[in-house]
Amino acid sequence: MQYRISIFFVLAFVLMTLRGFAQESLPNISYSGTPKKYEIADITVVGVQNYDPAILVNLSGLRKGQTISVPGDEITQAIQKYWNHGLFSNAKIVASKIEGRQIWLEIQLSERPRLSEIIYYGLKKGEIETISEKVAMMKGSQVTPFLVNRAEKYIKDHFVEKGFYNTEVKIFQRDDTTKVNHVILEITVDKKEKVKVKTITITGNQIFTARKLDRAMKKTNEKGKILNFFRTKKFVIEKYEEDKVAMIDKYNEKGYRDARVVWDSITRNDDNTVNVRIHVEEGKKYFFGDISWVGNTIYASDYLSQNLKVKKGDVFNPKYLEKRLSTDEDAVSNLYMDNGYLFSSITPVEISANGDTINLEMRVFEGPQATINNVVINGNTKTHEHVVRREIRTKPGQLFSKSELIRTVRELAQLGHFDPEKISPDVQPNQEEGNVDLVYNLEEKANDQIELSGGWGAGMFVGSLGLKFTNFSVRNIFNGEAWRPLPTGDGQTLSLRAQTNGSYYQTYSATFVEPWLGGKKPNSLSLSVYYSKMTSMSSSMYGSYYSSYYGNQQEDDRFMKVFGASIGYGKRLTWPDDFFTIYAELGYQYYSLKDWTSMFISDGKSNVITLGLTLSRNSLDNPLYTRSGSNFSIGTKFTPPFSLLIDKDYNTLYKRANDGTSTNASKAKTELYQFVEYHKWSFKGEMFKPLDNRSKLVLRGKVEGGFLGYYNESTKSPFEKYYVGGDGMSGYSMYGSETVGVRGYENSSLTPINNTGQYDGNMYTKMTMELRYPITLQPSATVYALAFAESGNAWTEFKDYNPFNLYRSAGVGLRIFLPIFGLMGIDWGYGFDEVAGRPTANGSQFHFVIGQSF
Template sequence: MVRRIILCLIVTFFCFYQGWAQSADTLRGTEVYYSSPKTYELAGVEVTGIADHYDPETLIQLAGLVIGSEIKIPGDVPTRAVKRLYSNGLFSDITIAVDKIVGNKVYLILNLQERQKLSKINYVGLKKSEENKIKERINPLPGTQVTDNMISNLKHIVEKYFKEKGFYNISVKVLQRDDPERDNFVILDVVIERNNKIKIQDIILTGNKEVKASVLKRAMKKTKEKSLVNFFKSSKYIQDSYEDDKYNLLDKYNEKGYRDALIVSDSVVQVSPKRVKIYIDVNEGQRYYYNNISWVGNTVYDSERLSRILNIQKGDVYNKKYFNERLKDDENTAVDKLYVNNGYLFFRAMPVETVVGKDSINVEIRIFEGPQATINRVIIKGNDRTHEHVARRELYVYPGELFSREDVMRSMRELANLGHFDPEQIKPDVKPDPESGTADVIFSVVEKANDRVELSGGWGAGMIIGSVGLTFTNFSIRNIFNWDSYRPLPQGDGQTLSLKYQTNGKYYTSVSASFREPWLGGKKPNSLSVSAYYSRQTGYSSNYYNHSYYVNSSKDLYDDNQLMTTFGFSVGLGRRVTWPDDFFTMYTEVSYQRYRLRNWPYYIFSNGNSNNLSFAFQLRRSSIDNPLYTRKGSDFLLGLTFTLPYSWFDGNNYKGNTLTQKERYRWIEYHKWKFSGKMFMPLDRNEKLVLYAGVQYGFLGYYNKYKRSPFEGFEMGGDGMSGYSLYGREYIGLRGYENGSLTNAGSNFIAPDAADASLYSKWTLEVRYPITLSQSATIYALCFLEAGNSWYELKEFEPFNLYRSAGVGVRVFLPMFGMLGIDWGYGFDDVPGRPGASGSQIHFVLGQEF
């Protein structure tokens, strides 16, 4: 009995002691009995343990402690104060203790331990580019409180970044050390050991009987096993990509008619530190076929027309991907496009599938047409320099008209082709309002620098060689006297002003100027173009061809007695036409050139003046989507330039030798025909890899074979820049051959000395891929196949007698300098009489395309 009493006393003592100890979690101090709370007046609070930059009074207020108020000790007021201070995230440790009690007044001590702050983060084991990529995802600013959550998040972001790259054995450690230069600041050292990259050794498929494993593996876009077939593709194992590819695998089954296909099980087994095997077991299920396809709810278009667009017949293999494309995803012929382009913005189509029998599917397509939507507002945002009317006049959407998605996309294309906005950042946004049956269309644009400066210079043969050119593509002639509009010239009206000066010392000098107004009068898209130019060129002296003769002055190289000057001007009018469709433009031009020759040995005649009064007509259809990096569309041009047939009515006998050369070519005559076609087609889903195919033909004809024009012919081969544009001929590039080496290369007889070709043919095939499409620079790489030839006489034309070449190149478009590029081409065919003209050739591109 005594033992039981003693045992009960011991148990009671320990229970009372532990309960007293547990009640002392919040307050510490003497003379406080936690088993009997008392009410005191808070007489003062002393804040300790913090740096000087914290105001004690502010911290007391944050804690919710009010001097003079009554608090119960122990009680919930100190507990709430600790929680409130913790919630600010500024402190790592907070305690409240009783300092002293005087009568019914209590004095507390608030002790705070500040969290350490971040000084900087050092990444160990990373490249600079990798470090920058991680900083794009997480980059805590100096002074940020260092918490366990921040460190854990930092490790998670780094691990996720490397797992996306295939490094599943990544090891990330975050080490914390004090900053010796700053109190209470720490430096975080993030140490990364990427170890081995995990790659896929094999993908083992089981359960597939009707669909080959190779077909299913190709459907997995980013999960590839290591093999010779996938030599150029990544075989890294990335979990997120694998999860997406499992859906791609099932989509492939759906395309083959296996509607119920499913993945029974899958597993990823690591077979070595660097390799995994993926096991996928599938159940193919039954193959299905379409039975009856019916339409419900359609009132605007009859079921027969909708079925023709859908293009799926009874008995066709079930293909969910193709069905969705024809219903809503195909931008050219989808049912959705038919409705939305006619104002039915709220159109919805919901297919309901029903299994019939063993392997047939009935589809009921429930149509909700809704009301036709009209356009409420058309808003253009981001045009800081280009005036509102310049952008708005290119749009095909107008307030009050029926909404059309096709018109929205066409407007986007026209804004891109203006050249004043970054084509990659033009984003149309449609905001429908079902209640009012209207929609706002917003075009967000980003201005880009489009003016160009051409500067080149050097010193050679004792003379200055150089050129300077300025092209202002957003000029405003009406503000030329408005000094506030100069930035540095008046701009914003979309006009083009071009000025250029070029010199090779005394040998060659030219100056040109042109102006273009795209909307003459401002109401219709009728363009006005005006240009004028002048050039002066001397011939070569005999010393130029004597390589053993050394001279100290260019005067010894060039013969001032041989002289050719050219003066010309032109006026052209262009207009858009809507037939056969509204992608066509028509351009007419009148131009005049005067050639003055003195002892000039490089043409059919050497002395005299020639006048060229010509008329030009061009019909062009262009539907390209982007002038800098074209992904799709086409550009066709048919042009005719002609003079009057003076030899038909001037009464001169050009067949005999009674006329001097000066009289024979006083007024030159010809008719010149040109055709070019360009087609662009994307080769991948992202529309980055692009195929370009082009063809060109040119023919210079005559009215009288005894009065052939010595000008306006073609020189072929090389980079297409072998001479000067005002030299009286046209230069046609063909990479892989020397400049001008293919001129008359197809002729069977020796053409007159220095005679240009009268006919040429050129074919081009290119595959392009962008390196960057940023606003600051458009850069893309290309590989090409090219073929072409030129002839002196039309009767010699052989369409398959072509000089072939292939090569690679790169194009760089810089807003201030235009298009620059370099190509390496290899010509496969020898050129008669021109040893070394083919083979390996380097070509440069300045402001033009081949």
């Protein structure tokens, strides 16, 4: 009926229009008689500027040469099409000329106005940005009733999700006087107040307390309760419906599969709150009965049952059953998926229920094995494709493997060249062909880092410059077109660093790492070289004692120079699994000192030749914000036993070197440490475990320790000592020692001091527990907060070693990873235990972190 009335008004409008034009010498058409047939001679369009006339004519359904009735349905239907399209505020079709049986038609259209600007009232800047993305009305687009109504709906829905259940939206349209046929939309939003939950009353429950069921409702929580301080208290009907399902899921997980919400009610209060009442029916508890397998030919039923890890008599838990079948890392379906059976499926079917026991039949469809057809890589705009492909473990022609797909994602994340949160493998199966295409969608992220810093202290300026290029390309150094601004794309690492305050203190270092030596196997090559120099004038940085001791002597009169170089080779192992690597490094250090009393020798030269071996296993899933996996390493570094190879009386030299009254003590020290010897052992292990379903809250545990030994008691090494306590950054790394951070204590404050007044840590133990939670994981910045509990200590003699005698601390911190600057952070720690002889060592301490992780 409504349609007929609309047609009547349209037809009447056309009749009036044609009559009006008839008064202006347009063809006279009689509408009282029998309709006449005309052939359309031509069709023109007037009144529009932004559309192609030919397209508008096609939209009408009329065409040149067509025979129509006048008056008739063809004209009426054409006009209706323009109205239905929604882009025109007026539409008319008139006959501009009639000759015999031919008619010339003119389509008169008026465009709807276009959008000039949207002005929001009642919203904050951040809210406007979010709403604008949802509304998605671009400047210059036509303003139609549909788009206006859609905008109003999107805005209301957005704020309802935020708990503003009574939001009002008013949209006013006014002409833009500066542009022809353009309008400005003024959108006024009144969010009102959030609707919150005042009370939740649950009845009918006996198995679970109301408090436990209330905790199962994650998004619907009572206000005013301390337990809900960090939980949302707003009422959103969609979230409430989800929470009712979550509450029943809690029953299901405990075997109450018949549990249901019998009725519920929501009552509005005058203070903009609601009271929620829920009545549940729990039903009885069920248990797993017999589980049989049907359709399995690849794996035996006993083997599948063993991997299912569900036994007869266990509490019936559909959610756990689903996890064991498909979602867990070692789920039963993964047995098939890792063997190429991409199209396989396992469907649990209840075949009988005897009292409280449910018997299941697992119906297995194995299907054919799927081979990998194409492997496509998208998004690597900077990194060369061969660098990505050599990390991919899913090769064309191989059988599909889910575990290899997951491992590939990990390896691509470990490269550091792509945003690990955006690595998205797209599995495109083709069951008819029996194969699958894999598409790895990547997003490049900036990974090169720059360090530029300066500071003023001890009457001098100290500046640092460091550059780290993590995607360098040596082979393109002489290719001028590859310099943008540096040759990149081959995944090599080049690090350069310099620090100086002029001629008194200088240090330079360069490191190069090739992760795939030869390009065919993941065998790494590392090269490093460094040089540092300190002169007598720079010793003023260490206090007035040196200034008074040295007086005004010249720069070159006293100095310490250190030169070092190393070469390392790493190899990925295949046993026990291919997460293992072994790394060997040959290193050399040369120390040249002249009248430098702050070291163990004041004059002479020392040589340190080392060979290091490290066996490690790294299965961390993400290098920036790790959620799961572990990282363990055990290593040793040793020098040749020179005291056993060289015919020299080291015992006599040691006595002379430590005889304070001997005039030859300095010469004896020089000869004693001409070739330094030691052996050093270390162990480090850490594990990560997600604690929530979204894998955001992560628990990290770490334990580490080290031991510095000797071949001859008279030749104990003055190098490679452990300096424990503090931020783990400040200390004596230039002197060939290792700093170990223990937050909540001053730098090196947990390191024992020997009778000569020097730090003498020859072994240490450290334990750490951390809770981490991300603030943002965007490519431009990875930021997460942490809370930690830590303990550590160092000892000089092995007889004093006690791994349970540790200094304890706890605190909170923040980590920020910016691609151009690397890892930075700040920690506040509180050391609980007093350190003998160092009253200020513990207590409240702030620590800054640059380029490292505790």
